[in-house]
Amino acid sequence: xxxxxxxxxxxxxxxxxxxxxxxxxxxxxxxxxxxxxxxxxxxxxxxxxxxxxxxxxxxxxxxxxxxxxxxxxxxxxxxxxxxxxxxxxxxxxxxxxxxxxxxxxxxxxxxxxxxxxxxxxxxxxxxxxxxxxxxxxxxxxxxxxxxxxxxxxxxxxxxxxxxxxxxxxxxxxxxxxxxxxxxxxxxxxxxxxxxxxxxxxxxxxxxxxxxxxxxxxxxxxxxxxxxxxxxxxxxxxxxxxxxxxxxxxxxxxxxxxxxxxxxxxxxxxxxxxxxxxxxxxxxxxxxxxxxxxxxxxxxxxxxxxxxxxxxxxxxxxxxxxxxxxxxxxxxxxxxxxxxxxxxxxxxxxxxxxxxxxxxxxxxxxxxxxxxxxxxxxxxxxxxxxxxxxxxxxxxxxxxxxxxxxxxxxxxxxxxxxxxxxxxxxxxxxxxxxxxxxxxxxxxxxxxxxxx
Numbered sequence: 001x002x003x004x005x006x007x008x009x010x011x012x013x014x015x016x017x018x019x020x021x022x023x024x025x026x027x028x029x030x031x032x033x034x035x036x037x038x039x040x041x042x043x044x045x046x047x048x049x050x051x052x053x054x055x056x057x058x059x060x061x062x063x064x065x066x067x068x069x070x071x072x073x074x075x076x077x078x079x080x081x082x083x084x085x086x087x088x089x090x091x092x093x094x095x096x097x098x099x100x101x102x103x104x105x106x107x108x109x110x111x112x113x114x115x116x117x118x119x120x121x122x123x124x125x126x127x128x129x130x131x132x133x134x135x136x137x138x139x140x141x142x143x144x145x146x147x148x149x150x151x152x153x154x155x156x157x158x159x160x161x162x163x164x165x166x167x168x169x170x171x172x173x174x175x176x177x178x179x180x181x182x183x184x185x186x187x188x189x190x191x192x193x194x195x196x197x198x199x200x201x202x203x204x205x206x207x208x209x210x211x212x213x214x215x216x217x218x219x220x221x222x223x224x225x226x227x228x229x230x231x232x233x234x235x236x237x238x239x240x241x242x243x244x245x246x247x248x249x250x251x252x253x254x255x256x257x258x259x260x261x262x263x264x265x266x267x268x269x270x271x272x273x274x275x276x277x278x279x280x281x282x283x284x285x286x287x288x289x290x291x292x293x294x295x296x297x298x299x300x301x302x303x304x305x306x307x308x309x310x311x312x313x314x315x316x317x318x319x320x321x322x323x324x325x326x327x328x329x330x331x332x333x334x335x336x337x338x339x340x341x342x343x344x345x346x347x348x349x350x351x352x353x354x355x356x357x358x359x360x361x362x363x364x365x366x367x368x369x370x371x372x373x374x375x376x377x378x379x380x381x382x383x384x385x386x387x388x389x390x391x392x393x394x395x396x397x398x399x400x401x402x403x404x405x406x407x408x409x410x411x412x413x414x415x416x417x418x419x420x421x422x423x424x425x426x427x428x429x430x431x432x433x434x435x436x437x438x439x440x441x442x443x444x445x446x447x448x449x450x451x
Contacts, residue, residue: 009134009441009442010138013133013134013441013445014437016130016133017126017129017438017440018108018438020049020126020130021106021113021122021123022108023045024117025113025116025117025118026106027041028041029042029089029091030090030091030093030094030116031092031153031155032093033155035063035160037155037156037160038065039066039089039161040066042150043068043089043150043152044059046129046150047059047069050069050132050133053132053133054136055071055073055136057071058071060164060168062159062168066152066161067152068089068165069089069150070148070149070150070172071147072145072146072172073145073147073148074141074145075142075143077143081144081175081176081178082147082175082177083147083177083178083448083451084149084179084405085179085448086149086180086397087124087125087150087181087182087411088150088151088155088396089122089150089152090153090154090155090156090161091116091117091120091155092155094428099428099429100114100429101114101429103115111434112431113433113434113437114429114430115430117430119424119425119432120182120426121182123411123437124182125150127441127444128148131441132146132148142448142449142451143449147172147173149173151396157356158399161396161399162396163399165399166399166402173400177405178405178406178407178408179400179405179408180410180411181395181397181409181410182395182409183393184199184408184409185198185377185409185412185440186411186415186421187381187413187415188292188421189419190291190292191290191417192290196292196387197377197384197385197386198255198295198387198388198389199373199377199388199389199408199409199410200390200391200408200409201251201254201364201365201389201390201409202251202299202360202361202389202390203394203409204299204302204331204360204390204393205331205394206328206356206357206393206394207328207338207354207357208325208328208354208355208356209304209327209352209353210324210352211324211346211351211352212322212323213228213231213232213235213323213350214231214321214351215228215320215349216318218317218318219316220315221316228318228322229311229312229318231350232311232323232324232350233309234347235346235349236306236309236324238345239342239345239346240304240305240306242304244303244341245278245279245301245337246278246279246300246301247300247331247333247334247337248270248278248282249299249390251332251390252296252388253270255387256270256285256296259295259296259387260289265285268281282300295389298392299331299390299392302331302338302341303392304326304338304342305328306324306325306326307326307327308324309323309324310322326352328342329392329393332361334360358398361397361407363407364406369406370388370408372447373408373410373451376412376443376444376447377412379443380446381414381439389409410447411440412440412443412444412447413432415433416433419433
């Protein structure tokens with residue numbers, strides 16, 4: 001049997017990565033939230049592809065048709081810790097009327113695969129499938145066991161997906177110490193000829209909030225100084241206008257340090273304990289980094305964005321209560337400050353609570369795994385710059401961290417100049433170049449065999 005130094009991925013595997021992406025897009029796995037989703041068709045498709053090459057899949061559901069697939073690829077070193085490779089099967093809604101190409105067509109046009117999930121993240125699922133199927137055909141085995149998890153419900157609360165798996169079947173992930181998942185190792189073009197690959201080694205925490213204001217119900221024609229709508233609106237305004245202080249996590253600090261070196265600009269004092277001086281130093285550095293600052297700017301602070309309002313039932317009736325919802329994101333180590341700030345901004349007349357709460361994450365950037373992933377990218381794109389990256393949002397890595405698994409975002413794509421990868425997430429006309437899928441499949445193959 002061939003070992004981990006076997007030849008690279010062949011043409012059939014590259015073709016499969018493209019075909020599987022298209023096929024998965026055509027399977028509508030829209031997750032509308034609140035339990036409204038169906039991942040079963042994609043899960044059955046994935047399971048059949050694994051079983052076809054002798055990899056035994058396990059299909060698991062917390063609720064009917066909210067299906068997850070888990071499988072284990074045996075490595076050559078039984079003493080080595082296992083590696084988790086995870087990707088989700090659900091996608092956010094898409095309105096066909098807004099798209100140039102139908103979002104569930106999976107159409108391949110002019111070297112690009114179109115459709116919902118093309119980058120988030122059926123392309124990644126497809127690349128992983130292509131790699132492990134190529135290994136099975138060639139008799140290649142990785143050094144360590146690789147646990148594959150294709151999950152449901154990542155686009156909502158993960159209660160039917162990774163949350164369910166972690167709570168009910170933790171033994172499936174026995175031995176896993178590290179994981180790779182979505183949203184890292186894509187090409188970022190700052191417009192100056194450089195190619196930057198942000199390799200995710202952290203995530204902000206999730207704090208989805210419900211604000212509730214109580215007041216005195218009454219007639220709309222009467223003066224009412226206990227108006228619940230006014231109270232919740234005032235709280236929302238204060239939250240929306242608040243400027244959060246700069247707080248640098250180790251991942252973000254490493255990103256700023258490396259970007260300063262890439263751009264050959266002086267690194268300011270990032271160790272000052274004085275909040276205003278730190279904010280000036282970071283904001284000044286970001287200004288000198290140009291477009292590349294976009295990789296870091298969303299993660300130097302906590303954030304809280306009001307997103308929903310609900311109150312009343314008739315224009316001439318002042319309701320007794322009003323609610324709002326806020327999307328909060330919290331840096332590692334920033335949860336106490338976040339809660340205290342929300343208490344202050346909402347004030348005594350508005351209560352707040354978590355609708356959904358997930359922890360922030362951090363992964364070491366000086367670990368051997370990070371070096372392997374960096375080197376795999378540079379092997380196929382010499383001259384590129386690899387920087388650590390903290391995701392502004394979150395992934396299933398939060399759930400798997402409860403099992404002690406350290407997560408990285410590494411689903412590589414080499415993208416052409418002008419391709420706005422970030423805009424593809426949950427956006428209209430989501431698509432991925434065929435060449436990017438070929439690149440990602442080769443890089444994944446090399447990295448997974450070396451990790």
